[in-house]
Amino acid sequence: MNMVYRVSIDRLACIACRVAPDLCPNVFVLGEDNGKNRLVEAYSSKTSNDVSTGVIPEELYACARKAAAACPVQAITVDAT
Numbered sequence: 001m002n003m004v005y006r007v008s009i010d011r012l013a014c015i016a017c018r019v020a021p022d023l024c025p026n027v028f029v030l031g032e033d034n035g036k037n038r039l040v041e042a043y044s045s046k047t048s049n050d051v052s053t054g055v056i057p058e059e060l061y062a063c064a065r066k067a068a069a070a071c072p073v074q075a076i077t078v079d080a081t
């Protein structure tokens, strides 16, 4: 069975540096609402001004983790569900 992973972005902490969407464009995009990082529509279960959460498939785990590790303000978490 394929694993899925829960992703959460603290959009209040995000400084819109673009590292996340650059490293993992299949998961992250800067929102048109406030310019800050969010999960792409396909994987977002909730995106508001202060948080974006959702679930991604296993094949996107590595790049999501890479973005989380590179985020300068530790705004991204990726956890096994």
Ligand code: SF4
Residues within 6 Å of the ligand: 009, 013, 014, 015, 016, 017, 018, 019, 020, 021, 036, 037, 067, 070, 071, 072, 073, 074, 075, 076
């Ligand atoms: S790497 Fe962090 S600060 Fe930069 S856009 Fe992504 S969530 Fe925002």
